[in-house]
Amino acid sequence: MDKKQILVVDDEQGIRDIINEYLVLEDFEVIEAIDGVDGLNKFKNHLISVVILDVMLPKMDGWKVCREIRATSSVPIIMLTARGEEYDKLFGFELGIDDYMVKPFSPKELLARIKAILGRSNKVVEEPEKLNRLQIEEVLIDFDARSVYLGKKLLSMTPKEYDLFSFFVNNQGKxxxxxxxxNQVWGYEFLGDVRTVDTHIKMLRETLGKYRKWITTAWGIGYKFQVEEKV
Structure with a gap:
């Protein structure tokens, strides 16, 4: 079996070295890039399974690299950032990243997140076995196309927003x-930052617009998806 290739785009040699060391021990093949342009070229010329992408890069920053990758691929992207402000996280998720880690980070945790992402790549979210489409009021979910429509308008959802929405739809009322x-949507056994969930809930509510009311907060517990029954 061919080794899975992980692209590490970071201009710091020390960061690349330590990530390389941990990933190679787990039988991954590491492709290194020292700047944004180099990273895009390496991505186009290799069969990459996961991208580890620094935000602050020479020649082309990580945000632009992410946009370029997302224009043609849904490959999992984990962003590395020296800052942890909410704006950076929200901006990254809106671009379609799958996760983020703030420097300095634990290489073991990064490895665990990579494994979790790869472990869920072929079983993203359980969807109805017989239903290819589901209509809820004005919202149409096309499970085959992983698309959501409000009326005739295609809603712009990141892959993880769709995963979260699809999971909620199939577990209504819980x-x-x-x-x-x-654990269910990201595949983390308590390794992730729970604020990641809050950020995606905020994004999903904004995307749903007037139907944001479907996602309710269970104070002190978490969240619930519930469509009000018409009387």
Whole structure:
């Protein structure tokens, strides 16, 4: 079996070395890039399974690299950032990243997140076996196309927003804690930052517009998806 290739784009040699050391021990093949342009070229010329992408890069920053990759691929992207402000996280998720880690980070935790992402790549979210589409009021979910429409308008959802929405739709009325959502949607056994869930809930509510009311907060517990029955 061919080794899975992990692209590490970071201009710091020390960061690349330590990531390389941990990944090679787990039988991954590491492709290194020292700047944004180099990273895009390496991505185009290799069969990459996961991208580890620094935000602050020479020649082309990580945000632009992410946009370029997302224009043609849904490959999992983990961003590395020296800052942890909410704006950076929200901006990254809106671009379609799958996760982020703030420097300095634990290489073991990064490895665990990579394994979790790869472990869920072929079983993203359980969806109805017989239903290819589901209509809820004005919202149409096309499970085959992983698309959601409001009327005739295609809603712009990141891959993880869709995963979260699809999970909620198929578990309507059930309350899930943030840790449970991380486990079910992201695949983390309590390794992720639970604030990641809050950020995606905020994004999903904004995307749903007037139907944001479907996602309710169970105070002190987590979140629930519930469509009000018409009388």
């Amino acid at each position: 309350v899930f804690s943030r840790e449970q959502l991380l």
